[in-house]
Amino acid sequence: MKIATAKMMKELDQFAIEQLKIPSMILMENAALKVIQHLDMDQSYFVVICGCGNNGGDGLAVARHLFNLGKDVDVYFVSDDNKATPDTLMNLDICRRMKINIISVHEEADLWDLREAVNDADTVIDALFGIGLSRPLVGIHKEIIEIINEMSSNTVSIDIPSGLDADTGQVRGSAVKAHRTISFSCYKKGFLNYATIESCGEIIVENIGIPDQFCDTMGSHEYLVDQATVRGLIPMRSRTGYKGDYGKILVVAGSPGYTGANKIASEAALASGAGLVTVSSDVRVIDLIAEHVRESMTIHPSQIEKAVTECNVIAFGPGMGNTEATRLLLMRIIKKLREEGKSDTVLVLDADGLNVLEGRTELLENIGVRVILTPHFGEMARLTGKSVEFIKKNRMDVAKKFAAKHNVTLVLKGHNTIISDGVSNFVNPTGSSAIATGGMGDCLTGMIAGLAGQGLEPMEAAIAATYLHGWIGDELAKTRYSVMASEIISRIPFELKRMVEEANHKD
Secondary structure, eight states, X not given: OBEEOHHHHHHHHHHHHHTSOOOHHHHHHHHHHHHHHTSOTTOOEEEEEEOSSHHHHHHHHHHHHHHHTTOEEEEEEOSXXXXXXXXXXXXXXXXXXXXXXXXXXXXXXXXXXXHHHHHHOSEEEEESOOTTOOSOOOHHHHHHHHHHHXXXXXXXXXXXXXXXXXXXXXXXXXXXXXXXXXXXXXXXXXXXXXXXXXXXXXXXXXXXXXXXHHHTTSSOOEEEOOHHHHHTTSOOOOTTOOGGGGOEEEEEOXXXXXXXXXXXXXXXXXXXXXXXXXXXXXXXXXXXXXTTOTTSEEEOGGGHXXXXXXXXXXXXXXXXXXXXXXXXXXXXXXXXXXXHTOTTOEEEEOTHHHHTTTTOGGGGGXXXXXXXXXXXXXXXXXXXXXXXXHHHHTHHHHHXXXXXXXXXXXXXXXXXXXXXXXXXEEEOOOOOGGXXXXXXXXXXXXXXXXXXXXXXXXXXXXXXXXXXXXXXXXXXXXXXXXXXXXXXXXXXXXXXXXXXXXXXXXX
């Protein structure tokens, strides 16, 4: 699914109306029907707050349908009729002819009734401002938003919470704090801002009649990952396949005090379908690790060069320690890869595999293999020399520029993890704070390695693993306060099987 700016959305609507000949009223009607699908029909009293733009027209159309369903509906129209767009004015006229209760709001004196209605409503529908907002909200509009935030027990915003900038996610004076946002056609770029988490609530994107292929032709190279995309990436397993067909993974991880990193990464790779996994670690703990990784082979660090020649994916870094020994071991691996000319090998660097590159990122440009980096914000700050705050505010640009400069696939972890190859950015919507527990990064590294070993391109493996990792966490979090990496690993084979079967069924 495309991620779009306000300008792109206006161009898409214009294309639909002028080129596809879809009347704007039909788009508005479709939008309203999609909103209705996400409202609780067991509730009886709805308050719809509308502005004069087309977002307000969507709200008026929603009010009509709720009224037809026998619901108690009050509409607060915060404008004069002569300022309304043509489609909004038409819906306003229809609502009046249907005898829906419409209250005009012009001044502060009108807010007393609005405050009481918002307090009493089962759901408040926010249709005050849409993606076209370009000024800070002041006066009565700001007061209305503050009333909604203070008094509403359940708020649903249409397309975008009023007061939120569609491109940056910044609050323009004041913004509605919705429990759910029903957006249309594309995921708005402003939703990616960390600050929008509080404003948007659950974000649902619905198609309102513009075919997806036309959305995909827009100039942006930024996408939201969805399950249909991931289903198409999961590799099929041949009935006659053997373990050598599904990847030979070398996991180099762990050190005294961090032996679990190796176990988690190797088991995640196996659970993701890897055929063979070999593990290596600090010489002080390799024997201990060997006792706990039953399905993997183990090698002494002195044998690392031989293992490099025999594998097609290397996962390096989890739990190794940011030490000179770690750096030297990575240099040995890189040197061997260059000597062998193994350009198809995938090297996944995580944790201390990234930390030892601080101030040495030029090494990434000359490795001669396909590289995947999986930093969190702190690690990305060390790699770039930028502050964590700067990276958080500019995640999309930082990820794309770094990936392009160093010719790598970058997985910038966090809420809405970004996967970039320097040309396109994919944003992962799955995952929550329930999976903010030790070992999760090791698990993701193993999953990426396992899928890459089965032939997925680095970008594909990163997208599929990141989505699946978060998806499983979300499913487990429905019945748990927090989720452990081992619980994710135990579910990976079942979710992969489900996705493959669903993909076959659709075919």
